[in-house]
Amino acid sequence: MVESHAKETTLALKLRVWRQRRGQPGAFEEHALAAVPTSASFLEMMDMLNEQLIKAGKDTFAFDHDCREGICGMCSMTINGMPHGPIPGVTTCQLHMRNFRDGETITVEPWRARAFPVLKDLAVDRSGFDKVIQSGGFITVRTGSAPEANNIPVPKPIADEAMDAAECIGCGACVASCKNGSAMLFVGAKINHLNILPQGQAERDRRTLAMVKTMDEAGFGNCTNYGECQAHCPKSITLDVIAKLNRDYLRARVKEFFSSTGKPSKGGD
Amino acid sequence: MNLDSKTPAGPLADKWNNHKAKLRLVNPANRRKYHVIVVGSGLAGSAAAASFAEMGYEVSCFCYQDSPRRAHSIAAQGGINAAKNYQNDGDSVRRLFQDTIKGGDYRAREANVYRLAQVSTSIIDQCVAQGVPFAREYGGLLANRSFGGAQVSRTFYARGQTGQQLLIGAYSALSRQIGLGTVKMYTRHEMLDLVLVDGKAKGIVTRDLVTGAVESWSSDVVVVCTGGYGNVFYLSTNAQGCNVTATFRAHRRGAGFANPCYTQIHPTCIPVHGEDQSKLTLMSESLRNDGRVWVPKNKVDCAKPASEVPEEARDYFLERKYPSYGNLAPRDIASRAAKEVCDEGRGVGQLVDGKRLGVYLDFSAAIKRLGEAEVRARYGNLFDMYENITGENAYKQPMRIFPAVHYTMGGLWVDYNLQSNIPGLFVGGEANFSDHGANRLGASALMQGLADGYFVLPYTVTDYLAGEKSGSRPSKDAPEFKAVVKDVNDRVAKLLSINGTKSPRYYHKALGKITWEKCGMARDKAGLEGAIRDLQALREDFWKNVKVVGSGDALAPELERAGRVADFLDFGIMMCLDALTREESCGGHFRTEFQDAGEAKRDDAQYAHAAVWEWTGEGQLPARHVEPLVYEETQLSTRSYK
Numbered sequence: 084m085v086e087s088h089a090k091e092t093t094l095a096l097k098l099r100v101w102r103q104r105r106g107q108p109g110a111f112e113e114h115a116l117a118a119v120p121t122s123a124s125f126l127e128m129m130d131m132l133n134e135q136l137i138k139a140g141k142d143t144f145a146f147d148h149d150c151r152e153g154i155c156g157m158c159s160m161t162i163n164g165m166p167h168g169p170i171p172g173v174t175t176c177q178l179h180m181r182n183f184r185d186g187e188t189i190t191v192e193p194w195r196a197r198a199f200p201v202l203k204d205l206a207v208d209r210s211g212f213d214k215v216i217q218s219g220g221f222i223t224v225r226t227g228s229a230p231e232a233n234n235i236p237v238p239k240p241i242a243d244e245a246m247d248a249a250e251c252i253g254c255g256a257c258v259a260s261c262k263n264g265s266a267m268l269f270v271g272a273k274i275n276h277l278n279i280l281p282q283g284q285a286e287r288d289r290r291t292l293a294m295v296k297t298m299d300e301a302g303f304g305n306c307t308n309y310g311e312c313q314a315h316c317p318k319s320i321t322l323d324v325i326a327k328l329n330r331d332y333l334r335a336r337v338k339e340f341f342s343s344t345g346k347p348s349k350g351g352d
Numbered sequence: 353m354n355l356d357s358k359t360p361a362g363p364l365a366d367k368w369n370n371h372k373a374k375l376r377l378v379n380p381a382n383r384r385k386y387h388v389i390v391v392g393s394g395l396a397g398s399a400a401a402a403s404f405a406e407m408g409y410e411v412s413c414f415c416y417q418d419s420p421r422r423a424h425s426i427a428a429q430g431g432i433n434a435a436k437n438y439q440n441d442g443d444s445v446r447r448l449f450q451d452t453i454k455g456g457d458y459r460a461r462e463a464n465v466y467r468l469a470q471v472s473t474s475i476i477d478q479c480v481a482q483g484v485p486f487a488r489e490y491g492g493l494l495a496n497r498s499f500g501g502a503q504v505s506r507t508f509y510a511r512g513q514t515g516q517q518l519l520i521g522a523y524s525a526l527s528r529q530i531g532l533g534t535v536k537m538y539t540r541h542e543m544l545d546l547v548l549v550d551g552k553a554k555g556i557v558t559r560d561l562v563t564g565a566v567e568s569w570s571s572d573v574v575v576v577c578t579g580g581y582g583n584v585f586y587l588s589t590n591a592q593g594c595n596v597t598a599t600f601r602a603h604r605r606g607a608g609f610a611n612p613c614y615t616q617i618h619p620t621c622i623p624v625h626g627e628d629q630s631k632l633t634l635m636s637e638s639l640r641n642d643g644r645v646w647v648p649k650n651k652v653d654c655a656k657p658a659s660e661v662p663e664e665a666r667d668y669f670l671e672r673k674y675p676s677y678g679n680l681a682p683r684d685i686a687s688r689a690a691k692e693v694c695d696e697g698r699g700v701g702q703l704v705d706g707k708r709l710g711v712y713l714d715f716s717a718a719i720k721r722l723g724e725a726e727v728r729a730r731y732g733n734l735f736d737m738y739e740n741i742t743g744e745n746a747y748k749q750p751m752r753i754f755p756a757v758h759y760t761m762g763g764l765w766v767d768y769n770l771q772s773n774i775p776g777l778f779v780g781g782e783a784n785f786s787d788h789g790a791n792r793l794g795a796s797a798l799m800q801g802l803a804d805g806y807f808v809l810p811y812t813v814t815d816y817l818a819g820e821k822s823g824s825r826p827s828k829d830a831p832e833f834k835a836v837v838k839d840v841n842d843r844v845a846k847l848l849s850i851n852g853t854k855s856p857r858y859y860h861k862a863l864g865k866i867t868w869e870k871c872g873m874a875r876d877k878a879g880l881e882g883a884i885r886d887l888q889a890l891r892e893d894f895w896k897n898v899k900v901v902g903s904g905d906a907l908a909p910e911l912e913r914a915g916r917v918a919d920f921l922d923f924g925i926m927m928c929l930d931a932l933t934r935e936e937s938c939g940g941h942f943r944t945e946f947q948d949a950g951e952a953k954r955d956d957a958q959y960a961h962a963a964v965w966e967w968t969g970e971g972q973l974p975a976r977h978v979e980p981l982v983y984e985e986t987q988l989s990t991r992s993y994k
């Protein structure tokens with residue numbers, strides 16, 4: 084194989100980037116950007132564009148980003164129609180310019196979903212995800228009153244399965260890629276992480292019902308098995324978490340129905 | 353400046369328990385009358401905010417990210433230490449304490465480090481109960497691995513994402529409280545100043561990053577857990593938004609800043625690829641177990657592909673210089689050795705700014721010995737990450753690595769209660785200075801963040817509040833608040849009005865170039881003196897010529913960056929001054945004048961103290977104070993690796 088660090092080159096690009104102020108309609112702006120190193124990350128390319136705009140005295144494009152190593156879940160761009168761009172299993176910050184061609188036109192948009200309103204340009208409000216977690220995405224434990232850690236053995240396959248689901252970084256690409264704007268992959272991942280662990284059993288039904296209710300209220304759509312979420316998830320979370328979410332939801336609803344005492348519901352759970 | 357550490361009396365092992373027994377309490381019915389502000393939502397901040405709310409206080413928590421789950425604690429890969437002795441290999445609280453204080457090159461406060469080791473075991477219990485999916489053995493019990501600087505296996509881990517999983521645990525505890533209405537969470541809010549009333553911290557001023565609104569918040573106590581200052585070097589493994597503003601603003605209001613020159617450089621990062629790079633990515637140090645580090649012996653070979661450099665023309669410099677430790681030489685040693693060969697002009701990789709800053713980490717011998725499949729099983733995810741970033745296949749050609757800044761041990765000075773010298777201002781996690789001395793051991797940053805947040809601050813803040821009359825906190829209309837709000841508004845307006853020619857990023861890069869070259873892996877008197885002059889000139893230029901586009905009433909990333917860079921410029925001067933006045937080498941602070949043939953030469957007689965800096969006014973150099981470090985039960989010894 085030819086060693087590649089000698090062959091990095093530069094690209095001239097045409098960029099169509101979304102410009103929008105909060106609460107107002109948006110539109111694409113076109114910009115030409117020259118001499119983009121193929122070794123740069125996509126966000127570094129956006130930094131270059133912004134520096135070029137500053138030189139021209141124009142406002143920069145606002146976009147969310149933070150760790151730039153694919154774990155914080157903050158970066159969120161739809162690139163050529165695909166959340167996080169064309170390479171599977173990576174976030175926008177881990178996408179590199181060597182995956183694009185010289186002279187190419189690249190379209191950059193925010194996450195497109197009813198539940199994620201645009202704050203400015205490419206930055207959106209994903210607080211709906213936090214609300215879902217706040218309603219039940221936890222195991223109740225007071226600081227300082229936890230039992231000795233090894234008192235709760237967790238079989239390795241269960242721990243590994245919980246870990247697979249817990250890899251979700253909460254970026255919202257699943258919602259942005261779904262025609263329905265559904266958050267089922269995100270919610271399913273959290274449900275799978277907590278509901279299969281022994282520590283999570285006490286609140287299993289309550290958690291599932293509460294999270295689904297909040298998900299619906301936050302304006303996320305329903306799952307109709309398109310599978311786009313799985314294709315664009317940067318952490319490769321798979322559709323089976325949705326099947327398991329549906330199973331746990333059904334189980335909780337049935338139990339709720341049969342455990343009815345006839346007394347009026349106290350609401351919530 | 354009052355720097356009484358308030359270290360409790362008695363034997364080291366009993367100090368914390370004795371102290372806890374004496375700390376005052378607040379009656380449950382009275383707790384809701386107190387308002388606690390927590391700034392930052394990483395491990396320390398989230399854990400503290402959730403714990404205060406469970407106890408019954410009214411809590412407000414602020415973070416600059418769009419969700420508390422995104423704080424940079426999330427990026428820690430390796431693991432978290434705890435003295436559980438699950439492996440039956442002789443671990444104990446005292447051993448963890450000894451390893452940590454030695455790792456810090458005897459520049460941390462003994463009693464704080466001991467307490468850290470003591471509460472480490474409760475952290476694991478807490479996290480497991482929360483559902484953190486730590487690695488398990490087939491029997492269902494927790495697995496451990498060993499980590500640098502220790503002879504025991506005491507590190508708990510969740511794949512390569514331990515920080516993420518621990519933060520999600522703390523975030524879920526915090527989220528539960530937010531859902532219950534006991535914590536009010538303010539995301540996309542940046543703390544821009546601290547408010548003091550009668551000498552006590554009584555609130556903060558923030559800017560809402562979405563609307564631009566500058567607001568003040570009144571409280572009975574302020575807890576700052578806003579992380580470290582690694583981005584003063586521009587390129588680091590920190591997140592883009594990590595900044596020193598919250599702690600530096602507190603410093604300007606009178607809080608002492610301790611040991612800013614203690615910064616940790618990690619040897620195995622992916623090298624800089626070009627002028628437009630924004631971030632350095634860390635790769636697990638475990639790679640050095642099977643990789644061999646080398647550069648060409650002759651400069652002429654440096655531009656050639658590695659495969660064209662014959663075996664006899666390669667310099668395996670770590671194996672040559674440190675035959676007993678070889679490629680596993682400690683972080684600071686390995687980092688400095690890589691810098692030396694690159695300074696000699698023998699670095700490899702692309703030319704960036706006229707230099708090649710990289711060394712090879714070569715797996716060909718390991719692949720020959722173990723087979724590619726075994727190497728893939730051990731390091732596959734790291735090789736994938738490397739290929740994704742560099743476009744190079746490390747099974748076919750050597751990786752290139754170079755050291756990068758990734759943790760800062762210095763921070764706001766705190767006493768044993770984690771209270772700064774300003775009453776009512778508490779500081780947790782990387783933002784304080786107390787536990788890691790001059791160098792931090794692997795897998796102990798996560799431990800400290802959670803120890804402070806879950807197991808120290810809830811006790812010590814309660815003791816402070818017990819001495820504050822409930823309902824006595826000032827109104828936001830008090831003149832002290834109005835004055836600080838005006839200061840913040842004036843500063844924002846000034847940044848927007850300069851309308852010069854250079855972007856905030858231009859200044860950040862220029863700042864990073866100076867700090868990295870003169871106050872990075874190796875420092876000397878002349879370089880540091882020059883750096884201070886250069887930074888003063890750069891600061892002057894910044895306030896004349898910075899151009900901040902955008903408006904004050906919407907998301908304005910350039911305005912955010914400009915404010916942070918302005919504080920970093922002042923901070924950088926203080927960091928260089930601290931490095932200049934510490935005339936010894938210790939841990940991550942290496943002064944070339946003070947060495948024994950490449951080894952750090954400590955001067956315990958003169959410098960066994962924390963240097964604490966006091967703000968003396970705009971454009972002035974800060975004043976140096978000291979807190980002597982008293983070692984009651986620890987024998988100071990020399991670290992040697994030959």
